[in-house]
Amino acid sequence: MATKQWRQDNPERxxxxxxxEERRAYKRQTYQSKRTYxxxxxxxxxxxxxxxxxxxxxxxxxxxxxxxxxxxILDAYGRFCxxxxxxxxxxxxxxxxxxxxxxxxxxxxxxxxVFRRVIERGFPSSYRILCFNCNFSLGRNGYCPxxxxxxxxxxxxxxxxx
Numbered sequence: 001m002a003t004k005q006w007r008q009d010n011p012e013r014x015x016x017x018x019x020x021e022e023r024r025a026y027k028r029q030t031y032q033s034k035r036t037y038x039x040x041x042x043x044x045x046x047x048x049x050x051x052x053x054x055x056x057x058x059x060x061x062x063x064x065x066x067x068x069x070x071x072x073i074l075d076a077y078g079r080f081c082x083x084x085x086x087x088x089x090x091x092x093x094x095x096x097x098x099x100x101x102x103x104x105x106x107x108x109x110x111x112x113x114v115f116r117r118v119i120e121r122g123f124p125s126s127y128r129i130l131c132f133n134c135n136f137s138l139g140r141n142g143y144c145p146x147x148x149x150x151x152x153x154x155x156x157x158x159x160x161x162x
Contacts, residue, residue, distance in 0.1 A: 069115035070094075076123040084146040086131040094118070095130040099139070 042048075042064055073094060080087040082095075094114070096104065108114055118127055134144045 066112050066115065069112060069119065073115055073118055073123070074129060076119075077127065077129045080129065081131040081134055082128045083130055083134040083144050086133075091131045091133075092129050093132055093135050095128050095135050095138070097126050097128055101139075 045064055074089060074092060077094075079089060079092070081092060086092065095101070104114055104117075105111065108117065118124070130138070134146060137144045
């Protein structure tokens with residue numbers, strides 16, 4: 001209480017002690033010299049990271065981070081559509097087997113957080129990789145046209161063999 005009272009009684013002395021520009025410059029310089037960065041380049045695009053970044057930052061921006069997480073997930077689940085076999089990574093997406101994708105994105109907030117949750121859970125079987133066409137058809141129509149084609153092919157081979 002006495003310190004607070006002194007500050008109120010002597011505002012010019014209190015301010016002069018803390019507003020000293022030389023003191024601020026010294027602290028700033030000391031802080032910058034002790035700061036060490038863990039990563040110098042982006043983990044995805046290998047671009048040099050900006051000087052004013054946080055210490056443990058690994059990516060230059062959100063798209064690089066999401067691309068990195070997506071690559072990890074594609075490597076874990078296989079780089080092809082589980083339905084039609086499409087293998088162009090530009091067309092592949094993460095699918096929720098039980099259809100709860102919209103709910104999970106609303107709950108977590110964005111796709112990066114969904115990707116991190118999948119990785120933290122150890123790539124559970126409740127997810128799979130589908131191409132955008134198969135994923136959209138399953139969400140919109142409740143079935144994928146490729147499933148019907150595969151059933152027709154199985155029936156045709158059974159008739160031919162049998």
